[in-house]
Structure formats: C-alpha cells, structure tokens
Amino acid sequence: MITLYNYTPSGNCYKVRLLLAHLGIPFAPVEIDLTRGEGRTPEFRAKFPLGRVPVVVLDDGTQLAESNAILWYFAEGTRYVPPDSLGRAEVLQWMFWEQYSHEPFVAVARAWLKYFGVPAGKEAELRERQARGEQALDVLERRLTDHPFLAAEAYTIADIALFAYTHVAGEGGFDLAPRPAIRAWISRVRDQPGHVPIV
Numbered sequence: 001m002i003t004l005y006n007y008t009p010s011g012n013c014y015k016v017r018l019l020l021a022h023l024g025i026p027f028a029p030v031e032i033d034l035t036r037g038e039g040r041t042p043e044f045r046a047k048f049p050l051g052r053v054p055v056v057v058l059d060d061g062t063q064l065a066e067s068n069a070i071l072w073y074f075a076e077g078t079r080y081v082p083p084d085s086l087g088r089a090e091v092l093q094w095m096f097w098e099q100y101s102h103e104p105f106v107a108v109a110r111a112w113l114k115y116f117g118v119p120a121g122k123e124a125e126l127r128e129r130q131a132r133g134e135q136a137l138d139v140l141e142r143r144l145t146d147h148p149f150l151a152a153e154a155y156t157i158a159d160i161a162l163f164a165y166t167h168v169a170g171e172g173g174f175d176l177a178p179r180p181a182i183r184a185w186i187s188r189v190r191d192q193p194g195h196v197p198i199v
C-alpha cells in the first residue's frame with residue numbers, strides 16, 4: 001500500500017487525499033505536524049530532500065512530492081484527466097497557475113491566520129498576499145461564470161487543485177459571498193462521487 005506523508009489541514013495534502021478517495025485507492029497516512037516543526041527536522045529533510053508535504057511513497061519505495069505532480073501521476077488514464085492534448089494542456093495551465101498565482105497568496109494567508117500565526121514583522125506582507133489572493137479569486141470567478149469546471153468543461157484534477165484552498169479561503173480573510181460563480185462551483189465539486197471533506 002502507498003504511504004502518504006500528510007499534514008491534515010494542508011490543502012496541498014488534501015488534494016491528494018481527495019483524488020485518492022475518488023479513485024478508491026487506499027493509503028497509509030503518516031501525519032507530519034507542521035505546527036510542531038516536524039517538517040523541519042534534520043531527519044525529515046534527510047528522508048525527503050524537497051522538504052515539504054505531501055509526499056507519496058510508492059510500493060517500490062519511490063518518492064513522489066509536489067501535490068500537482070502526485071495528482072497527475074494517479075489521475076492519468078482516468079476520467080480526471082482529459083484524453084485529448086488540448087484538454088490536458090488546459091488542465092496543466094490551471095495547475096501551474098494555481099501554484100504561481102493562487103496558492104502562495106490564498107494558502108499562505110490562511111496558514112498564517114489560522115495555524116501558524118503571522119510571523120513577526122510580516123503584517124504588511126500578509127496584506128500584500130491577501131491583495132494578490134483577491135486578484136486570483138477574481139480570475140477564478142470570471143472563469144467559472146461561464147464554465148462549469150476549470151478545464152475541458154469537465155471535473156478534472158485542475159478543479160481538485162484549485163478547490164483545495166479556494167473552499168477554505170474564508171480562513172485566510174477572503175470573502176466568497178460576492179463570488180457566486182465560485183460558490184456554485186464549490187457545490188458542484190462537493191457533489192462529485194467519492195468527495196471527502198478536508199477534515
């Protein structure tokens with residue numbers, strides 16, 4: 001059975017748990033409590049050179065890190081990745097965008113406000129990240145106004161990647177109330193067979 005090194009409140013780890021639930025793939029979770037620094041110990045860093053969770057360890061011992069790479073690995077050949085090259089490229093577009101233009105702002109604001117505290121002297125940085133997060137949510141709202149899902153008009157791992165932190169954006173100080181298209185999409189994602197909540 002595969003092992004998932006996991007921190008349960010992490011949206012990046014939740015992406016993997018959600019896809020594995022859709023696919024009915026069992027896994028053995030190993031909880032790494034990041035609030036206790038368990039992801040920064042020399043042992044953890046020696047074992048996992050990329051230094052972050054999620055990490056999946058396959059049956060043959062191979063490690064795979066980076067949430068969206070893990071999604072791609074398990075989803076290829078399933079209904080969660082489109083069969084055509086344009087659809088696949090659209091999925092990748094939204095997954096790359098998530099990592100560069102959404103997660104660093106929405107997820108970090110949430111992590112600081114809800115789990116770790118705002119680091120000393122970083123109050124202005126928090127406001128800047130929240131402003132950039134608002135811009136990202138506006139992009140999502142526009143896209144979802146006339147598309148049911150982010151890519152290829154179907155529920156894919158692009159939706160899983162973006163759902164993970166968007167549906168808990170309120171914990172980072174973001175307001176989804178004036179964003180009806182995002183709220184309707186959140187409901188559609190929750191209606192997918194095999195959906196599991198973040199905790």
Ligand SMILES: N[C@@H](CCC(=O)N[C@@H](CS)C(=O)NCC(=O)O)C(=O)O
Nearest residue numbers: 010012039040052053054066067068
């Ligand atoms: N790009 C990575 C980001 C992973 C990441 O930032 N993981 C966080 C938890 S959400 C982590 O392990 N942080 C540990 C630390 O910074 O010490 C991914 O998508 O998997």
